[in-house]
Amino acid sequence: NAGVTQTPKFRVLKTGQSMTLLCAQDMNHEYMYWYRQDPGMGLRLIHYSVGEGTTAKGEVPDGYNVSRLKKQNFLLGLESAAPSQTSVYFCASRPDRDGQETQYFGPGTRLLVL
Amino acid sequence: GDSVTQMEGPVTLSEEAFLTINCTYTATGYPSLFWYVQYPGEGLQLLLKATKADDKGSNKGFEATYRKETTSFHLEKGSVQVSDSAVYFCALRAGGGNKLTFGTGTQLKVEL
Numbered sequence: 001n002a003g004v005t006q007t008p009k010f011r012v013l014k015t016g017q018s019m020t021l022l023c024a025q026d027m028n029h030e031y032m033y034w035y036r037q038d039p040g041m042g043l044r045l046i047h048y049s050v051g052e053g054t055t056a057k058g059e060v061p062d063g064y065n066v067s068r069l070k071k072q073n074f075l076l077g078l079e080s081a082a083p084s085q086t087s088v089y090f091c092a093s094r095p096d097r098d099g100q101e102t103q104y105f106g107p108g109t110r111l112l113v114l
Numbered sequence: 115g116d117s118v119t120q121m122e123g124p125v126t127l128s129e130e131a132f133l134t135i136n137c138t139y140t141a142t143g144y145p146s147l148f149w150y151v152q153y154p155g156e157g158l159q160l161l162l163k164a165t166k167a168d169d170k171g172s173n174k175g176f177e178a179t180y181r182k183e184t185t186s187f188h189l190e191k192g193s194v195q196v197s198d199s200a201v202y203f204c205a206l207r208a209g210g211g212n213k214l215t216f217g218t219g220t221q222l223k224v225e226l
Contacts, residue, residue, distance in 0.1 A: 003157075004157060037219075040218055041218055042118060042205075042215065042217050042218050042219070043158075043214075043216040044216075045213065045214075059213075090157060090158070092157070092158075099146075099207075101148050101160055101163055101205070101214065103158075103160075103214075105152075105158040105159070106157045107155055107156050
C-alpha cells in the first residue's frame with residue numbers, strides 16, 4: 001500500500017513549456033485534490049475531484065487544468081508554464097465517508113519555472 | 115474571509131524542551147480546527163483536531179485547545195524529541211463548509 005504518490009518529485013521548466021503532474025492513490029478514495037504551497041502562504045486549493053470523471057475549481061485554478069479519467073489518478077496540467085507557477089504542489093485524497101480534514105497527502109512536487 | 119495565522123519559524127529547541135506553536139484564526143460561524151505535521155520528504159498528516167469550543171485535541175504527546183474567546187488553537191508538547199522535527203500547519207474548516215484553510219506552516223527543529 002503506497003498511499004499517495006506524486007510524479008515527478010522535481011522539475012525545471014522554461015516559460016511557455018507544458019507539463020503534467022501525476023498523482024496516484026491506491027486506497028480507492030473518491031476525493032482527490034491538488035494544492036500549491038508558496039513561501040509565506042498556506043496551502044491553496046487549485047482543483048479537486050469528487051469522483052472518477054469529475055473535476056471542480058478550487059481557490060486558484062487559473063493556468064491549470066485537471067483530469068480524473070481513472071479513479072486512482074488525478075492529473076494536473078500546465079499548458080504554458082509561467083514563473084508565477086513556481087511552487088511546491090501537493091496532491092491529496094480522502095474516502096467519501098470521512099470529513100474534509102482526513103486527507104492523505106503525497107510528498108509533493110517541486111516545480112521551478114524559469 | 116477565513117484565515118489562519120501561525121508564528122513564523124523556524125523554531126529551534128533542545129530535546130526535552132517545552133514547545134508552543136501559536137495559531138490564531140478568523141472565521142465565520144464555528145469552525146473546526148486542525149493541526150497537521152509534515153515530516154521531511156513526506157506529505158502532510160493530520161495530527162489532531164477539535165470541533166467545538168473548549169475541546170482539546172491530543173495525539174503523540176501534542177495537545178491543542180480550541181479557545182473561542184481568543185480565537186486560538188496553540189499547539190503544545192511538554193517534552194520534544196529530535197523525531198518531532200517537522201513542519202507544523204494549523205488549519206480550519208468553517209462550519210458546514212467543505213474547504214480547508216491552512217496557515218503558512220511553522221518549521222520545528224529539535225537538537226540534542
